[in-house]
Amino acid sequence: MSRGTASTPTGKRRGTRDGTLLRRGLIALSVLVVIAAIAVTTVLGVRYAGAQAEEDARSSALDAADRYVKLMFGYTPQDVEENIKKTMAVVTGEAKKTYQERIVEKNIATEVKQQGIVSQIEIQSSGVVENTRDSAKVLLFINQSASAAKSDDVAANPSRILYTMHKQGGEWKISDIEIIDDTVLKDLVESGDVDLGDAVPIPNPTTSTPAPEPTGPQQSPAVTPEATPTTEAPVPTG
Numbered sequence: 001m002s003r004g005t006a007s008t009p010t011g012k013r014r015g016t017r018d019g020t021l022l023r024r025g026l027i028a029l030s031v032l033v034v035i036a037a038i039a040v041t042t043v044l045g046v047r048y049a050g051a052q053a054e055e056d057a058r059s060s061a062l063d064a065a066d067r068y069v070k071l072m073f074g075y076t077p078q079d080v081e082e083n084i085k086k087t088m089a090v091v092t093g094e095a096k097k098t099y100q101e102r103i104v105e106k107n108i109a110t111e112v113k114q115q116g117i118v119s120q121i122e123i124q125s126s127g128v129v130e131n132t133r134d135s136a137k138v139l140l141f142i143n144q145s146a147s148a149a150k151s152d153d154v155a156a157n158p159s160r161i162l163y164t165m166h167k168q169g170g171e172w173k174i175s176d177i178e179i180i181d182d183t184v185l186k187d188l189v190e191s192g193d194v195d196l197g198d199a200v201p202i203p204n205p206t207t208s209t210p211a212p213e214p215t216g217p218q219q220s221p222a223v224t225p226e227a228t229p230t231t232e233a234p235v236p237t238g
Contacts, residue, residue, distance in 0.1 A: 053133050054132060054133055057132065057133045057136065058136065060172065061128060061131055061136035061165055061172055062126060062127070062128050062138055064171075064172035065126060065136075065138035065140060065163050065165065065172075065174075066123055066126055066140070068087070068172075068174060069121060069123065069163075070121045070123070071083050071086055071087050071090075072099075073119060073121050073144055074120055075112060075117075075118075075119050076117075076118050076119075077116055077118075080108075080113065084103055084104065084109055087099060087103075088100070090172070090173055090174060091174045091175075092173045092175050093175040094175065095174045095175055095176055095177050115149060115150070116148055116150070117146060117147070118146065118147055119144060119145070120144070120145050120146075121142055121143070121144055122142065122143045122144075123140060123141070124141040124143055124158075125141045126139065126140040126141065127139055129162070133167075134166060134167040135164075135165065135166050136164075136166075137162060137163065137165070138162070138163045138165060139160065139161070139162050140160070140162075140163070141158075141159075141160055142158070142159050142160075142161060143157070143158050143159075144156070144157045144158075144159065159179065160180040161177065161179060161180065163176075164176035164177075164178070
């Protein structure tokens with residue numbers, strides 16, 4: 001009579017225990033994998049959201065700067081007062097102080113209306129130099145042409161303007177205005193931080209041929225040499 005080997009109760013218990021531990025180990029490993037996957041997805045999502053927020057801020061800052069430069073330097077006798085009022089609402093800090101002193105306190109609006117001054121702005125190109133979600137520096141190449149009612153002459157004034165902007169209450173505000181000379185422009189271009197598109201670099205105002213000035217009995221502040229932004233904040237002066 002053959003004799004087989006019977007499983008002992010102890011062996012069964014050991015096998016059951018080993019199987020249970022294996023299953024628990026696999027479950028724990030699966031949980032860790034899921035947690036790791038969630039963590040990676042969260043990190044990537046946060047990074048993407050941050051990058052998208054900065055890109056959105058870049059675009060909105062550029063749009064705001066384009067609007068503001070036209071509002072600040074473009075005007076007619078009919079809209080000059082409204083443009084000044086709107087500009088005062090989007091400048092802060094040193095920029096607001098300068099604009100207040102040179103435009104509001106010198107009553108430029110009255111001069112514009114009395115002399116029939118028309119100033120038109122053409123944005124040749126613009127680009128964001130640097131930005132975060134709530135701050136930006138925007139470089140603008142503009143051409144300003146101004147004329148007075150009693151003159152057939154038109155003064156054409158090219159300028160390069162750098163706006164420093166900050167977001168306040170969901171709206172971009174200008175905190176500083178800088179006129180860019182050739183040296184600063186060269187540094188910006190070489191840094192590769194700003195895309196100037198198809199813009200042609202504007203000659204240095206000190207070496208370019210001056211535009212003709214009005215020959216009427218009164219000269220407009222906007223078309224005299226002082227009205228062209230050079231080394232100071234780009235606002236017309238009296």
